[in-house]
Amino acid sequence: MSNVPGPSVFSGTAPSPESRIHGCLLGGALGDSLGYAVEFDPIEEIRRRFGAAGLRDFAVLDGGTHFSDDTQMTLYTVDGIVEALEWANSGVGADANACVWLAYLRWLDTQGETLPDSAPRPQPRWIDSQEVLRHRRAPGKACLSGLATGEMGTAARPVNPDSKGCGTVMRSAPFGLVPHIPADSVYKLSADAASLTHGHPSARQSAGAFSLIIHALVQGSSLAGAAKAALARVLADGEAAPELRERLEAAVRLAGEAGSGTILNPEDLVGELGEGWVAEEALAVGLYAVLATAPQTQVDGLPDPVEHFKDAIALAINHSGDSDSTGSIAGNILGAYYGTACLPAEWLEALEAPEVIRGMAGQLVAVTTA
Incomplete structure (x- = not known):
């Protein structure tokens, strides 16, 4: 399998870096928000509430919905990256993972948790003044407990060594949005940041693989090409967690079968790929949903991106698992x-x-495209 991503679908003007950054962060928040409305519901309850097709639109949520800790931590990941790049742009070297750790400690404070005496006291930044981020939205236990140790976890000295919850993957897209760095560096940055809260190899490697997918897309890859490149990276790693290999291989294989019209129903989806509560399952389900719904609707000979987005999110959230x-x-x-x-x-x-x-997306654009 080649490590070279395939060509993009765009035959005209590809999205600008600014559009990709805003699209990635807003798109993630939309998927998170719709999924958060059914996160803890079994598929039977989702169908009872929303019909046989499940939840497919915000319009049916009379009480509205919120984004969860997934979007909160993604935005704090952005903030850590932005701070590291601000230092770099001013000519001062900074430990990127330390900046992300300090950002996560500030997120921990927003959750009403007390920082241990051993932890540093980070200086506040713009993101910390946003009241909407101070709500507690079902934060992951390992994220809370890992940060509450006051220790900066590393791959060599992990906190929560047995934890491989999806709290690493769901926050890691921003690493792939940083331009002009090689894929191996993207993978390492993401995996190192995962080690701040989760010590299991699959948690780190799943986060790294996810960031590689985002990185390849930003570089102009096709969806299938980005998935295959990330899978190839995992398969070439002799230390890759076997469960991650199995889930990613299954996601790509099953998505290929979906091209003939066979898209998994919610029961078979979790049977094949898992419920998404752990890192490799969440990555596999989200990736499968994107690949399997490769759009049939065309606009001027090209895929209709809005319909693809809606179809993929519907497939990604309507199951008995970690829908957000x-x-x-x-x-x-x-x-x-x-x-x-x-x-x-x-x-x-x-x-x-x-x-x-958009404010956090704008900050990332400013430090990466200036």
Whole structure:
């Protein structure tokens, strides 16, 4: 299998870096928000509430919805990266993982947790003043406990050594949005940041693989090409967790079968790929949803990005599992691929605090495209 990503679908003007950054962060928040409405519901309950096709639109959520800790931590990942790049752009070297760790400690404070005496006291930044991010939205236990140790976890000295929850994957898209760095560096940055809270190899490697997918898309890869490149990286790693290999291989294989019209139903989806509560399952489900719904609807001979986005998010969230994380992963991928062109306008109108997400996207654009 080649490590070279395949060509992009775009025959005309590809999305700008700014559009991809905004698309990735907003798309992830949309998938997270729709999925958060059904995160803890079995598929039978989802069908009872929303019909046989499940939840497919914000319009049916009379009480509205919110984004979860997935979007919160993604935005704090952005903030850590932005701070590291601000230092770099001013000519001062900074430990990128330390900047991300300090950002996560500030996120921990927003969750009402007390920082241990051994932890540093980070200086506040713009993101910390955003009240919408101070709500507790079902944060992952390992994220909380790993940060609460006050120790900066590393791959060699991990906190929560047995934890491989999806809390690493769902926050890692921003590493792939940083331009002008090689794929191996993207993988390492993402895997190192995962080690701050989760020590299991699959948690680190799944986060790295996800960031590689985003990175390849930003570089102009096709969706299938980005998936195959990430899979090839995992297969070539003699230390890769076997469960990650199995799930990614299954996601790519099953998505290929979907091209003949065979898309997994929710029961078979979790049977084949898992419920998404752990890292490799969440990545596999989100990736499968994107690849399996490769659009049939065409606009001027090209795929309709909005319909693809809607179909992929619906597939990613309607199952008995961690619907917000699998939805956010699918949204991140398609936003990075299509840019903002795939985001449904009516969904953006329903999104909680889009100005905060755009604000963080704007900061990342400023330090990466100046």
